[in-house]
Amino acid sequence: MFQQQGTENIIETTEETLESVRFSLNHWLYDYLVSVGTSDTLAKYLNMIALLVSLVVLVFIIDFIIRKFLRGLFSQFAARSKTNFDDLLITNKVPRNIAHIIPLLITLKFIPLVFVDFPDFENIVETSLAVFAIILTLWVVRSLLHTIKDYFKTLPNFKDKPIASYIQVFMIFAWIIGIFSAFAIVTGIPFFKFITALGAGSAVVILVFKDTILGFVASIQVSINDMVRIGDWITFEKYGADGDVIEISLATVKVQNFDKTITTIPTYALISDSFKNWRGMTSSDGRRIKRALNIKQSGVRYLDDDAVEKLKGIQLISSYIESRQADIKSHNESHNIDKTLLLNGRNLTNLGVFRKYIDAYLKQHSAINKDMMIMARQLAPTTQGIPLEIYAFSSDKRWENYEYIMSDIFDHLIAALPYFDLEIFELPSDSSFKSNN
Known part of the structure; x- marks a missing residue:
């Protein structure tokens, strides 16, 4: 029992020492300014600004170093790899977006030290950083999804599939969850409670995203029934389209006509109206x-x-x-036909x-x-x-x-x-x- 009490005393002493060291580091400028006759309030503000500037400079340096390191690492790996997936990761800035995570974590760790004398400012900055963390996560997810989309387009089996539609659907749901999470953080309401409170407004959400929902359902049916592929020649008289399909997205299908103009058709029109697909002709022998x-x-x-x-x-x-x-x-x-008359x-x-x-x-x-x-x-x-x-x-x-x-x-x-x-x-x-x- 005496040994346990001794251990607890050592831990408490250590924590008090670390807190004292941290307080000294946080207030080194404050102590100096007070010693030279600066008012207490001004000294606290100047101390906070100095720490904030130091943290911003440190974070930018760390961010720059990590970005260079990750980009170089990915470039070396891409040079040795036979697949082009890693090249697409670099093109879509995946390493760059991932590199921002570590500086963000460092900022979150040191924010309490910077605003030790201003708890209200600390709460505002931490809330802003939490919202930025959500946005950064969405950036990383989006860049990864764009990489997957570009990679699938290089594969023969997926080249003519509406991959962009599924990517857009996923990103819409991701952005909705991200926005709801940000509102929940800003308002201080738990996420699931915030979602429950929005149940009454679901009809409005459905009305706003009506075209998106119709396009999503249509893109699934188009893909499952193999009605249209990228590269197909289609004729859609209602919309004046006569040319090759160049893009199938969640809401629209883009057709490049033979006069090089672009016709945009709602995706759900492909299942609600009649059009002609010439794929059967192009895949036949004549x-x-x-x-x-x-x-x-x-x-x-x-x-x-x-x-x-x-x-x-x-x-x-x-x-x-x-x-x-x-x-x-x-x-x-x-038959003894009389041919003096041709009619016979x-x-x-x-x-x-x-x-x-x-x-x-x-x-x-x-x-x-x-x-x-x-x-x-x-x-x-x-x-x-x-x-x-x-x-x-x-x-x-x-x-x-x-x-x-x-x-x-x-x-x-x-x-x-x-x-x-x-x-x-x-x-x-x-x-x-x-x-x-």
Whole structure:
């Protein structure tokens, strides 16, 4: 028992000695100023200012040294590492933000010594530093999340995913918690009690963050259903968007149109409205060509023997014409068809032969994918003639080359029409009426 009492006395003596030393260090300038005749109040203020300036200078020096040290350490590690994650940590200033933590802890430790004679000032400064600690924590978290986002964008499996949306959602909740924590510190109310008191205002919070909540739900659905990826070509007529998706965030989707303008679309519009995603085309083996030539109906006719012989000179369909001519002749002879009138029996038509020519031309065209659908079909006649539609797929899916291929095909077919005694239908112009007069 005597040994225990002795130990307690030693501890008390030691604490009193340390307190005396600390008081002497805190009041060295105060003691000097009082000794030279300065008033007690002024001496306390000057002593506090001197200690505060000394602490600020010390903290800035320590902060500078730690920042340089951590940045150098991370740079060396990044130079030796094969991954670029550590490089992104430096780019997003993670070491710099972490370096502020130690100076902040030192400041919190020495603040009571600086404001030993001004407890009211001490409480204000400590509260401000506590709020700054929350902000610094949010900075560190944000820089880490931006690093993760940038790193995922370099990975093929995550490159087209809306990572930015999830980062924004997390940061919104982090900022809300940070703001509530700061208010709780400033007001002196415990955090959970402060949150409970805000329950009545939850409806207002939901109203304020309505677009954010809708965007969050939409971004999750877009990601889960794989509706849109970064890099997809989409057409959204309601918003005048026609181009590539360059960014998917919590509230908006940015589309760079082909004229290099940027269209911003609300994220929730992707699940509430209809739009066209061209990804299926770009990931397939070809891009569809679906366009029709309107043939003037008055030019369609049966082919007599002279016309058939003339068309045999077209190499792509010469064998087809010979084969079909033999079949037709055999059929007509076996059924004793009177061919003094072309209408009787079976016959070739210029439109039918031209349709076969289109089919043969497409199948030998170097830019057409032969493994996908190739078809020339006749649609129902209209007031603008008989639509003869070409349905095929170009091997090259790039827009510029695709347009060139399609134009090349139709240039050839339009120029080939006169060889089959066919014409393109077009409405008469002023020059047509003048020539008739």
